[in-house]
Amino acid sequence: MACANISWPEEDFVCSICLDVFYRPVSTPCGHNFCRTCIEMFWEKQVQFKCPVCNKLFCKRPDLRINYLLTELSAQMRTCAQAKEQPCVQPSEVPCDVCTGTQLMAVKSCLVCLISYCHTHLEPHQRVTGLKRHQLVNPMRCLQDRICKKHDRLLELYCKTDQVCVCQFCTEGDHKNHPVAPLKEEHDVQMAKLKTMESEVKQMIQERQRKIQEIKDIVNFSKEDAEREIADGAQVLHSLMLYIEKYRDDFNQIVKYKLDSTVRRAEGLVKELEQEIGDLNNRSSEVSQLSHIEDHLHFFQTFRSQKKPPHTRDWTKVEVRPQQFVGTLRRSLDQLEEPLNMELKRLCDAVELERVQQYEVNVTLDPETAHPKLVLSEMGNKYTMEVYARKSETTLRDSHTI
Structure with a gap:
């Protein structure tokens, strides 16, 4: 709603009791105006009924009359004041469907009225008894999507067979004899399943993270x-x-x-x-020289002077292997x-007797099946195993006391 161009001073629209802009203003017989709640609470504390401004006494509690002109002007004053404090709607925010002119940011959406309201226009839903029963949620767009296209009714039920949202009339037609549940009830059921699924997924993630660390x-x-x-x-x-x-x-x-x-x-x-x-x-x-001598005497004289043949080895038995x-x-x-x-x-x-590795293993012993002489550590939940690598096989030796 656009702010009216009010030329009167703001003091004229202030209640003399609460010193705030009139809210549901009423007039006394003496002509003074007050908030209905303020004047009623004032008279409840007084022995005599009198006007807080002029102190005029009344014989009995007077009938209060609604000042419609002042009510409209006060409402405009409140709207202008709240518009100054409340920012205008941004592209990423939900606008108020009631505001004309400059649209303000919606603070709530009504699932019954299918309208989004700013602070000013949400006031009736916080005051009127019938409107208080309406379901208010955080601002959301496309509220018309909550209406059944076929019956023009609010989608407030969930069909478990077809897994779609339906209205009350749908349960008497296409979804007749199908199990249905209110949206909130089914929402709680599905949320519980989602939490269980989320827990399972987290557990699976942790198991895989442990496997990664193990690898x-x-x-x-x-x-x-x-x-x-x-x-x-x-x-x-x-x-x-x-x-x-x-x-x-x-x-x-x-x-x-x-x-x-x-x-x-x-x-x-x-x-x-x-x-x-x-x-x-x-x-x-x-x-050879002796064989060429023809003189017989000279031959024999020379032949007798010849030395004996040189000594030689028998080489037939000599060999180099x-x-x-x-x-x-x-x-x-x-x-x-x-x-x-x-x-x-x-x-x-050295390979057969490799280095000894010690591991601490968390164990839980069943008193009915555990060995009666098995003694654990002081904590009662740990014992030590020494692992010996012997070639291709591993021998485990428990270091507990028997």
Whole structure:
């Protein structure tokens, strides 16, 4: 409602008792105006009925007459005052459906009237007994969607069969014999289901978060275990490489020694053979010269002076056999096998008895089924388990006292 252009001063519209703008103003026989509630409460506290302004006495409680002109003017004054305090509706807010001209922001919507009201126009719903029974909700748009398109009645029931909102007339037609319930009742039922569903979803989320954390913990443990294994493996392999390099050097020295022995013997025999060949070549030259002498006397004289044939070895039994190195390699590997086996045994022992991990496990013992001699911690709900990793299987040993 637009503010009226009132030229009278504001003091003329103020009740002299409450000092506020008239609310439901009434006039006394002496012509003064008061709020109905103010004057009635004033007379209830007085022994005599008199006017609070002029102190005129009345023989009996006078009949109060409604001042309609002052009521309208006071209402306009109140509307203008509230309009100054109350902001205008914003695009994202619900406007008052009653305001004309400048629309104010609605503070409530009536599901019976299907109208949204600002503070000023909501006043009758807070004062009139019949309107007080109307259901008021936070401001909402499209209230016409709450009306049944077929019967032009309020949608106040819920059809459980078709799962739609219906009016009272719908239950006598298309939804006859269908189970229906008031919207509020069904709303409470569905809200309870939603809360249960929300709780279940949260539980499922927590379970999956725990599973994610479990997987991450396993991955982290695997990374740490892999790093430890790589470090241990590097140390063991380094030791093995030192052993192998040592025996490689020893093997090379043995092979070279055997080769050098064969070469030295062969060179000695070749040198001796070359010496004999030289001696035999000299003897051959002498024999050739002797064969060309024709003088018989000179021949025999020369022949007798010839030295005896040079001494030579019987080379038919002398031989140089090639050196066999396969046995050397085998013997070296046999010597390497023992330290390798010792190192592997030490490694297997280290893997077989890995580091001990302790876990605290929450347990709840059934007094009817639990072992009578089982003793838990002081808290009564924990015990310690030591986990030993032995190759591919895990042995659990309880550390409780029996």
